[in-house]
Amino acid sequence: MKFIATFLITTVGFTMALPSPDFQAIDEPLIIYEGECTTQNDGPGFCIYTNSQGNEAQCMCDSLAAHAKVAYLVNVMSAVRYFDDVPHIVRYGMCDEKDENCWMLFWRNGVEFTIDVGKKDVYGTAFYSIWQPLLRERLETGETVKDHLQKQWLPLCDLIISHSMATLQRLAPNKAYWVTLRDYLHTPSYALKLVTNTEHSEVYAEVMKGPEEKGAYGFQPVSIGAFRNMPNDIKHYASGDLVVLEKEKNWKVPPQIVCTSDGHVCYFKACKRSTTTVETGELTNKSLANIELYLELFKHSQRLRNAYVAKTSTVLGIVTDISLGSSTSLSAGQILPKRTKSTETGISDTLVAGILLSSIPHGQSLAKVTEQAESTAVATAIEQSRCWKSQIEENIAEFHSAGIYWGGEDDHFNINQHTILIDAEGRASLDVDMATLGNGLASENMRPRGIAMDTKAIETLFEEWLPNELSKRK
Template sequence: MSTVLELDGTTHVVRYGMQDDKKEMCHVYFFRNGKRFIIDVSGDDVRETPFYDTWRPLIEPFDPKTPAGRNWVEQWRNLATLVITASLQQLRELAPEVTYWITLGDYLHTPSYSLQVVKQDGAQNGVATKISKGPEDIPAYEFRPYGVDMFEGLLDGIPKVNCHQLTVLDCEKNWKVPPRKVHIADGQIARFKGYEKPSKSVESGAMHCYSLDSIKCSLRLHETMQRLSPEPIPGLASVLGIVMDERVEDNGSSESSPKQLLAGILISWTGNDTMWDVVRDVDKADTEDILRRSAAWRTKINNVLNRLHAFGLSFCDSNGTSWINDSSTYIDEKDAAWLTTGSSFVSEPRGGEAHNACVEADMKAVRELFEEWLPAELAKKVGT
């Protein structure tokens, strides 16, 4: 899980890790001062040290039935803190205090090291770290640029922007999430929608790249709207640009040429918070205010849908299920609502009964969002 630790006077953004008490091993994956580190610990390397005595209980499996197990987040933070603290001498050398992650290109080209905790006589807690791999050039967080050929026919007419020309804004407000808000050279603020690594489905166990699906939906909607209505629809996030990255491929020859990759797209700035985020962070005393403000949000969403429906478009997938929900609806700093594309929606005009069914599905989703989900979530706040 992602957590932020302030250690050694420096922010350490811990993305995830692994622990196995049977094999007596763990690793912690984190960022420090714009560099990525993966620190591995094996019981064979640290046994019979003060570090081992503290570390061994922290890799025990969590039992949710016990008080300690219910506080598994704290146990995970303690494990990450212990491993990082044992590595501080090496980390200070490899990742000293510097200005970092200024542009989006800095994120996409992050130096990475793998470290191993080993026994060392005379060291604090009897251990130190050694470099086992690196430095390597890797994208930060879970970013993964893709080849241009995957988007044939979807990129025509869209401005291309070099990732190093995009300044990242407000990243320090929430280190747990990848950068989203960027400043374009012309002064415009946009949202970066980046390509990420595939993830495993909880239901099927199959690997799937949801960010790729979502971005393709945005590009298909853009292509369709350019044909039907070149004027943007207020409240519907539109594509502003394609973010390009250049990466040198190691092909085994002495001369390696850089390859142009797509890192993601720029869309209208929608604010950072989805409706789910807004409700999660609201205080008990402000629930009535949220209900009052939500009337304007609903009106804005309905206006967007009326425009889309007039073109035969909808937020339904091929099965007739609408993707309008608390995660696809954003609220910006001016308290305006925005609809964003998820991983599926109808990007080609429909007509007749098929379109009517999609219109009804969209409007039903809006009713459920504002008349059922929102009041129910706010009621939980009042009841606490």
């Protein structure tokens, strides 16, 4: 039985919201579960997890049981391990206890490494005697998932990285790295394998492939023609001119805050790899759909001079990049939606790496705020909830006028206690990243259903769920 957990990529089916930690611009993500986990004879089954920052996670289910536990794994298994003060950012990995092999992917000094370890290559060494017990997949009696990761996964990461250090230092020496967005989009990548020096019975890392260029954190630029709502006069920012800020605050998450050449601080929303539905094999791309939504908001605010929509988050421009080359452009994991041709927009075949926003959602979810409410403040919270409901009703009307809904599709990315944010000033707002944009005929069909679902969700949340939660604290 195989196991993998990650913070990034792959497939979808149905969706359901799980109770999750709150997020900030650079905090741990809000986890939403999608896709039924399966294990196939010819390969892994996948799940996908998406948060309101647009990050995604894949896992290959194993004996660690419930989906909720797997979702939790996504949050904790991405790890940062330090060797000589150098962060080694572990993204995900796989363990196969039965066949005794594993692999892991991580970054060091702006270079991506995938390391494979198999029994046949390390058997009989001191390394093997330490490594083999760390492949255990099943939870022991009384052991929590967190305990399992602390005892198994993190020591496994440290063991593999430490025995690869000579090769890692040669291929990724200490230097400035990931300075601009372009550095992230063109990250050198190597495939390594641990092998044994038979003369000394020592294990070391051997290069099997590389270097190749890949986008870190699942970044993958696409043609400008992928976007139906791309404005003709939108400003362009070259990826190499955007300096990444605050990346050291949390290496687990992609870069989000950048500084332009003229000193403006913006928020970056990236184009990422596509995802595949296990049941249908259909390729979708939530990152492109989300960017499309922001572009429509931008055009809508320009047409109607809508102050609220403009305030929600202004699109400052698109981030452009050069092609990664034939070896890494539009892999099997990437699709381009059928949109208008780039010539129709009046812009040449520019690759788009993402967009720059004036701001991104900040604050705690309504669920978290309610959880923290003191019994002495319940009366105040009840009064405040009326104000929050009024703010959300006003907000949703503006979004509906732009053809944007939270309900309307056969999913659970709905208005609920996890998709309403309360900022530091106590104002309620909707998490735009969870919304759905309708286009053309689909929009007309979606409108009545979307409005009805959103209206019902607001009523259910503020007239049933919230009073019930607050009553528990009296």
